[in-house]
Every structure is written in structure tokens, then in C-alpha cells.
Amino acid sequence: MRIGCGFDVHRFVPHRPLILGGVTIPHDLGLEGHSDADVLLHALADALLGAAALGDIGGHFPPGDPRYKDADSLCLLQEVYRMVKRAGYRLGNADTVIIAERPKLAPFIPQMRERIAKALEVPIDSISIKATTTEGLGFTGREEGIAAQASVLLLDSDAMPAV
Ligand SMILES: Nc1ccn([C@@H]2O[C@H](COP(=O)(O)O)[C@@H](O)[C@H]2O)c(=O)n1
Numbered sequence: 531m532r533i534g535c536g537f538d539v540h541r542f543v544p545h546r547p548l549i550l551g552g553v554t555i556p557h558d559l560g561l562e563g564h565s566d567a568d569v570l571l572h573a574l575a576d577a578l579l580g581a582a583a584l585g586d587i588g589g590h591f592p593p594g595d596p597r598y599k600d601a602d603s604l605c606l607l608q609e610v611y612r613m614v615k616r617a618g619y620r621l622g623n624a625d626t627v628i629i630a631e632r633p634k635l636a637p638f639i640p641q642m643r644e645r646i647a648k649a650l651e652v653p654i655d656s657i658s659i660k661a662t663t664t665e666g667l668g669f670t671g672r673e674e675g676i677a678a679q680a681s682v683l684l685l686d687s688d689a690m691p692a693v
């Protein structure tokens with residue numbers, strides 16, 4: 531068994547879509563990034579890589595590389611999970627939190643969990659997503675951007691499921 535953690539932040543800007551967990555969320559601002567700036571998926575990808583001691587997403591998908599311009603982070607997450615599986619692990623479970631003052635994310639969380647579980651081919655109860663504000667405090671509270679954190683547990687791929 532191996533544990534990993536991931537953290538990411540992206541800044542709000544106008545004229546960009548807001549994409550979180552592979553879901554486009556109606557909002558007046560989006561997140562700035564070289565890729566689609568899906569801050570949740572970036573934190574999750576880093577947690578997966580960290581658990582397998584495989585570095586971080588910036589190392590595998592360098593910011594500025596034209597191949598990743600506006601990249602779909604769900605595809606990057608799938609690529610990361612392929613690396614993790616090649617290293618001999620499979621996902622036990624992931625727990626994540628999105629830190630955002632606005633918009634209200636709770637209505638979109640079931641769809642995000644579904645998208646991620648489908649992309650990774652894991653049961654939906656392996657993927658947890660939560661949302662919190664920072665009660666108006668700090669850069670998230672001032673709505674300058676969104677942060678996300680993720681923790682994952684990897685199991686050895688040859689281990690039997692617990693009964
Ligand atoms: N962007 C957000 C932030 C929070 N939520 C939901 O609201 C609940 C209360 O948030 P607090 O920061 O006051 O603890 C939280 O449990 C989330 O379910 C949200 O939907 N979108």
C-alpha cells in the first residue's frame with residue numbers, strides 16, 4: 531500500500547471556461563492555465579504520481595509544451611494512471627477537496643465523480659470529492675482563484691481485494 535497527496539492552484543481569469551473534475555461549470559470566470567486548468571484533476575494526478583514516487587505532472591507534461599496547450603486534463607489523468615498501473619499499483623480510493631468561495635459546486639460533484647471514475651475505470655465509491663469555502667479569507671476567499679487537494683491510497687495490483 532502507498533499513500534500520495536497532491537495540491538494545485540489556478541487563478542481566475544475572464545473568457546475561459548471553468549472546468550473542474552472534467553465538468554464544465556457555468557460561471558462568469560474560468561481558470562488560467564496552459565492546459566484546460568482543471569485544478570482538481572491536476573491535484574489528483576499529482577497524488578497518484580506521488581503515491582508511486584513517479585514525480586509530478588509538470589515533469590511529465592511540461593507547462594509550455596505545445597502538445598499540452600488547452601489539454602483535456604481527464605486525458606492527462608488517464609495517462610498518469612497508466613503509468614501508475616505499469617509501476618504495479620491500482621487505485622484503492624481517492625479523497626479530494628476543492629477550495630472555492632464561488633461558484634456553488636455541490637450540484638456538480640456527482641457528475642465529476644462519475645467522469646473521473648469512468649476515466650480511471652474504478653467504482654464510483656473509490657472517488658470522493660468535497661468542496662469548501664475559506665469563509666472569505668485568503669486568495670480563494672477573495673475569489674482570485676481555486677485550490678484543490680487530493681489524497682490517494684494505492685494498492686499493489688496483485689493484492690486480493692479485502693473480503
Ligand atoms: N464552492 C463551494 C464551497 C462549498 N460548497 C458546499 O457548501 C458547504 C459549506 O461550505 P463551508 O465552506 O461553509 O464549510 C460545503 O460542505 C459544500 O458542500 C459548495 O457547494 N461549493
Ligand SMILES: C[C@@]1(CO)OP(=O)(O)OP(=O)(O)OC[C@H]1O
Nearest residue numbers: 563564565587588591592593598
Ligand atoms: C498539466 C499542465 C500542462 O501544462 O497544466 P497547466 O495548465 O500548466 O497547469 P499547472 O497545474 O500549473 O501545471 C501542470 C502542467 O503540467
